[in-house]
Structures are given as C-alpha cells and as structure tokens.
Amino acid sequence: xxxxxxxxxxxxxxxxxxxxxxxxxxxxxxxxxxxxxxxxxxxxxxxxxxxxxxxxxxxxxxxxxxxxxxxxxxxxxxxxxxxxxxxx
Numbered sequence: 001x002x003x004x005x006x007x008x009x010x011x012x013x014x015x016x017x018x019x020x021x022x023x024x025x026x027x028x029x030x031x032x033x034x035x036x037x038x039x040x041x042x043x044x045x046x047x048x049x050x051x052x053x054x055x056x057x058x059x060x061x062x063x064x065x066x067x068x069x070x071x072x073x074x075x076x077x078x079x080x081x082x083x084x085x086x087x088x
Contacts (some may be wrong), residue, residue, distance in 0.1 A: 011055040018051075019045050038085050046078035 022044040024039045032040070053070050054060045060067070 002060070009021070013049060015048055015051065018048050023082070039082060042078065042081050042085060046074050050074045 022041045025032060025040045025044075027039075031037075049070065053074070054067075059070050
C-alpha cells in the first residue's frame with residue numbers, strides 16, 4: 001500500500017482531485033459563501049504546494065531541517081494569505 005502512495009501518478013491524481021474540489025468550491029456561489037469558498041481554495045492551494053514540494057521536488061527524502069523549513073514556509077504563507085483574504 002505504501003508503494004502505491006509513493007508513485008508519482010498517485011500524487012498527480014491527488015493534485016487533480018484537489019484542483020477539481022477547489023474549482024467546485026469556487027464556481028457555485030449558491031453552495032458556499034464567498035469567504036468560505038475563498039478560504040477553502042487557499043487551503044487547498046497550500047496543500048497542493050506542500051505536496052508538490054515534498055513529492056516532486058523530493059523534499060520528503062531531504063534532511064529534517066529542510067523539510068521542517070519548507071513545511072513552516074507553507075504554513076506561514078498560507079496563514080498570511082488567509083489573513084489577507086479575511087481582511088480584505
């Protein structure tokens with residue numbers, strides 16, 4: 001099971017599903033309020049950025065400080081974007 005999750009095609013499929021979910025959250029205004037939909041899109045985008053960095057940039061095999069720095073960067077940027085979106 002772990003080998004299947006480590007394949008690039010599985011990562012690509014997850015990214016495709018995440019893209020579809022963010023599109024669906026944003027395209028139907030009757031489904032969600034704009035603030036909630038926008039927040040969902042930002043969270044999904046940051047999750048995708050983390051996944052791309054870990055899998056395709058091979059940070060999952062990098063030294064621990066680099067993985068932690070990248071994960072912290074994703075969290076900080078995501079938090080800043082969510083704050084700016086909420087205030088703005």
